[in-house]
Amino acid sequence: MRVLIISAHQSFRQQVQAACLRFDKTTVSIRTAESMGQGMELALQFEAQLVFLDLTRNHEAGVLSLEQLAHVKNRLVAVSADKMGTDLMARAIRTGAGEILPQPVVDDEVFAIIEKAMHLQSEDAVMQPPRSGKSIMCFSSKGGVGKTSLSCNIAVALSGIFGDKKVALLDANIQAPNIAPMLDLRPVSWLKDAVAEYKRLDSQLLEDFMTVHAASGVHVLAHNTNDPLGVDYTEDQLTKILLVSKGTYDWTIVDTFPLLSSLNLSLMDLCDEIILVTEAVVPSLRSAKHNLDILQQAGYGENRIRVVINRFSNFEGNISPELCAEALGWPIEQIIPYDVHATIATNSGKPYSQMYPDRKITASVKELVEKIVGTHLPKDQEETALDKYWRQFKNWMDI
Numbered sequence: 001m002r003v004l005i006i007s008a009h010q011s012f013r014q015q016v017q018a019a020c021l022r023f024d025k026t027t028v029s030i031r032t033a034e035s036m037g038q039g040m041e042l043a044l045q046f047e048a049q050l051v052f053l054d055l056t057r058n059h060e061a062g063v064l065s066l067e068q069l070a071h072v073k074n075r076l077v078a079v080s081a082d083k084m085g086t087d088l089m090a091r092a093i094r095t096g097a098g099e100i101l102p103q104p105v106v107d108d109e110v111f112a113i114i115e116k117a118m119h120l121q122s123e124d125a126v127m128q129p130p131r132s133g134k135s136i137m138c139f140s141s142k143g144g145v146g147k148t149s150l151s152c153n154i155a156v157a158l159s160g161i162f163g164d165k166k167v168a169l170l171d172a173n174i175q176a177p178n179i180a181p182m183l184d185l186r187p188v189s190w191l192k193d194a195v196a197e198y199k200r201l202d203s204q205l206l207e208d209f210m211t212v213h214a215a216s217g218v219h220v221l222a223h224n225t226n227d228p229l230g231v232d233y234t235e236d237q238l239t240k241i242l243l244v245s246k247g248t249y250d251w252t253i254v255d256t257f258p259l260l261s262s263l264n265l266s267l268m269d270l271c272d273e274i275i276l277v278t279e280a281v282v283p284s285l286r287s288a289k290h291n292l293d294i295l296q297q298a299g300y301g302e303n304r305i306r307v308v309i310n311r312f313s314n315f316e317g318n319i320s321p322e323l324c325a326e327a328l329g330w331p332i333e334q335i336i337p338y339d340v341h342a343t344i345a346t347n348s349g350k351p352y353s354q355m356y357p358d359r360k361i362t363a364s365v366k367e368l369v370e371k372i373v374g375t376h377l378p379k380d381q382e383e384t385a386l387d388k389y390w391r392q393f394k395n396w397m398d399i
């Protein structure tokens with residue numbers, strides 16, 4: 001059962017979400033939206049079967065949204081409001097609401113609505129297949145910790161496993177984008193083109209805007225800050241792009257800017273996993289701790305956040321990974337060592353995992369990707385001495 005909760009109020013989203021979680025995770029999959037616009041897009045892309053729609057903030061916009069949401073066959077829309085007068089209730093039911101959820105939210109009432117929605121689905125067994133694409137965001141509200149490098153290398157590693165055209169990399173760093181230079185790409189189309197067309201964006205159009213990273217087969221939606229038209233990037237536009245990408249590719253990796261803004265939170269909302277990148281130094285750890293606290297308050301649990309320490313070096317006096325975990329109150333999923341070759345690769349416009357497949361940084365990213373994918377990957381074939389010299393020669397010649 002695909003459940004969508006639309007509410008401008010975090011407490012409402014959390015209460016309904018908490019009640020839904022009493023169901024087995026394989027039975028109920030939940031998405032949340034803070035705005036009507038984002039909710040409408042999400043309902044469409046996620047093919048929501050049950051929508052909890054909170055009208056509290058704006059009755060008029062809510063009823064208009066309800067009209068469209070309730071239009072879909074077999075979808076149950078349950079409306080709610082902090083003060084649900086009889087007028088509003090009658091209007092909502094006339095417009096298509098199948099249920100009214102009173103506030104404050106009571107678990108049993110949410111439960112009963114889910115069961116009704118399940119019943120509605122089983123009456124007509126034509127269930128739409130769930131969307132399979134997974135998305136991952138590399139995040140940190142501290143700049144320069146290695147989000148972009150990691151995003152690129154994770155994307156390349158996933159493409160190595162799943163094949164060409166299966167992995168997308170979105171540069172959602174609207175402030176200082178740098179995936180294109182990091183992968184030495186010369187895009188013809190950009191994020192702003194997708195934003196300009198976001199209303200009619202579908203898989204075909206999104207693929208047209210992608211730049212293929214030839215060395216890995218990753219499809220990149222690149223971004224640059226050269227924006228003479230002053231395009232404004234809104235949550236609705238970027239979430240729509242991410243949703244289309246999830247429907248098009250098996251994996252979508254999102255790189256973003258270092259701020260826990262509402263835009264980033266709305267993208268995170270659609271991500272299956274968040275990789276919180278930090279360094280084992282006090283300012284980065286403080287920032288990571290702050291991020292974790294906020295994300296936890298927003299309902300993100302251990303199953304959705306992996307903490308990665310990047311640029312780790314084991315010199316005396318440095319903060320150990322154990323101490324980092326203790327300070328963060330979160331397990332450390334992966335440690336990626338400090339390696340100057342990462343910088344050399346960045347300057348050459350190549351992912352370090354391709355330029356230096358034999359380095360520890362590459363092995364660490366591989367281990368992380370194994371955890372994300374949930375399987376052990378076959379060991380790479382041992383490089384022959386000749387292959388190694390040839391690779392080093394190509395790196396040296398920059399070819």
Ligand SMILES: Nc1ncnc2c1ncn2[C@@H]1O[C@H](COP(=O)(O)OP(=O)(O)OP(=O)(O)O)[C@@H](O)[C@H]1O
Nearest residue numbers: 143144145146147148149311337338339342343346
């Ligand atoms: N494991 C590593 N060892 C050494 N250097 C690294 C490592 N990972 C990344 N770097 C280097 O750190 C620098 C910053 O990395 P990157 O641009 O990926 O950070 P970022 O978090 O995306 O930055 P921003 O917040 O500005 O977007 C780059 O020069 C990169 O090559």
Ligand SMILES: [Mg+2]
Nearest residue numbers: 147148173178
């Ligand atoms: Mg970056």
